Amino acid sequence: MMNLTFKQLRYFEALAHHAHFGRAAAACSISQPALSVQIKELEQQLNAILFERGARQVRLTVFGEALALRVRDILRSVDELEDLARASRDRLVGRLRIGIIPTIAPYLLPAIIKELSRTHPGLDIHVRETLTQKLIQELTDGRIDAAVVALPVSEPSLNEVQLLSEKFVLVRPATDAGKPVPDRAALQEMKLLLLEEGHCFRDQALSFCNIRSAQPREGLDASSLTTLVQMVGAGMGVTLLPEMAVEVETRSTEVAIASFKDPQPSRTIGMIWRNTNPLGRELLRISDVVREAINPPRSR
Amino acid sequence: MMNLTFKQLRYFEALAHHAHFGRAAAACSISQPALSVQIKELEQQLNAILFERGARQVRLTVFGEALALRVRDILRSVDELEDLARASRDRLVGRLRIGIIPTIAPYLLPAIIKELSRTHPGLDIHVRETLTQKLIQELTDGRIDAAVVALPVSEPSLNEVQLLSEKFVLVRPATDAGKPVPDRAALQEMKLLLLEEGHCFRDQALSFCNIRSAQPREGLDASSLTTLVQMVGAGMGVTLLPEMAVEVETRSTEVAIASFKDPQPSRTIGMIWRNTNPLGRELLRISDVVREAINPPRSR
DNA sequence: GTTCATCATAAGAACAGGTTATTGCTGTCA
DNA sequence: TGACAGCAATAACCTGTTCTTATGATGAAC
Structure with missing residues (x-):
């Protein structure tokens, strides 16, 4: 029948x-x-x-x-x-679930969301803030659609586009303001305060200092950049900070900022998504919007 | 495409x-x-x-x-x-639009509706009371599904089944109660009160008296059997009444009822519907229910 | 690297659904 | 009343869709 x-x-x-x-x-x-x-x-x-x-x-x-x-x-x-x-x-409609790592979120998220709301009205934006590894897992599981992380990720199943590159600066107690900027070797001798395990920014900082992550360190790891800066302000040591975080994190704390001499440490921020995601084109456009949002127009 | x-x-x-x-x-x-x-x-x-x-x-x-x-x-x-x-x-569901002629409706409708409601709960019964010709028109136009009329109708496109046969009785003023019952010839000499044009019962009565319908008559036509009986009670003449109407119509009026000698006048009541109606089987069952409703069980 | 799992593609077979031509019925009109 | 016209059903045939089985491609797992 x-x-x-x-x-x-x-x-x-x-x-x-x-x-x-x-x-x-x-x-x-x-x-x-x-x-x-x-x-x-x-x-x-x-x-x-x-x-x-x-x-x-x-x-x-x-x-x-x-x-x-x-x-x-x-x-x-x-x-x-x-x-x-x-x-x-x-146009892209419906839901966009976007992940972002904690060392980026506080500084870029407001601009990103503002710009996305402007260019994609009606888009239902969900944000997930967690570590890169978890984001990648959630991405491959389909629990989020895209993520803003530090590149490279080097997952063959994930697409990645660059958004911006930024330097790391040295943050030390305000009393050290006049002192010469240490080079990588000198940095190894200083008390370097870092984020806890899992943050890619921790690994990037360690990598700059030529310190292997596995190397045992005393338990001074912080869970956020804010805490790190507070610790520096309290004279507990020095740390690195991505440029984008400087303005926000040092606004109310007495610390000294110094740029490194070449080779300057840096990280590249990018957006990633499953390359099987049929919304690839849309996500590429989204990434353009995000780049526009976080790279202020040159005219200013 | x-x-x-x-x-x-x-x-x-x-x-x-x-x-x-x-x-x-x-x-x-x-x-x-x-x-x-x-x-x-x-x-x-x-x-x-x-x-x-x-x-x-x-x-x-x-x-x-x-x-x-x-x-x-x-x-x-x-x-x-x-x-x-x-x-x-x-089961037959939905709407059943049934037509019925005025000389039947008052006497059979209550029983019909009561019985149909019992055997076909949920059936939405609509009733249309009008003359046979209009009923036939509405039937063929599809405005009603079935009709209870006097047979024969002899429309080739309509199905008909018999429901009951009933005699006509003579109704005359109470003062005539003892007089002999007139035969058809004698009836022609009497003042016969009839329904107005269009009622099949009028034609049946005229036919019994061997009077052609076209024959001019004074304007004494009534629009209902009730009125006819009232007129007889007022001494304006005599009339015929189908048996089923006797009880209801003479209950509160002083008239005399008499049965005719053979050949007795009578009519056959039946139900008709379009023979193209796919609900034919259902309508046949409906007609059984109606017959049951109007022919009281023999046991009483 | 090999194997497994899984989806896409290819080629042939079966079938649904279309066409035109024809039949049958009914009501209409001369 | 008999020919006709209108209309739906049926028949015969044809075509395009949509199955099936067989095979290819690709990424993951061991």
């Missing part, structure tokens, strides 16, 4: 409307016998007579009338599917 | 549910390639990607999710169509 078909319902609707096989068939752009057969088929499927064929007129039966009401709704719903597809084809 | 298909939506729903082409295909009892092709087809129709094909998992896109919700509703609505058909297959 075959199943109901949209065609049958559309033909049925036409016949209910025209009450005439020939005209209904014409309205459906098919021949009259084709319509007859399909209506008959539909009646057999439903095991009910839908039309009363009089000598000179075709009339809906009581059941046919009841059916016509529902069929109309169904067909309209189907039409709406196509409308829905057409509407969401052009 | 082809149109959307129910199959595609069902396949889509299955794949959205299983998130696995092979298992979804099995659930649909088709091969995996068939499912792949249909999903691809659906995506082309909607010009949107519905699933993100990862290496090890299939996942709905944002749009796919939005679609899945609507598709589910649509498919459930379609399933309900079949339920609806199945439910209305057995």
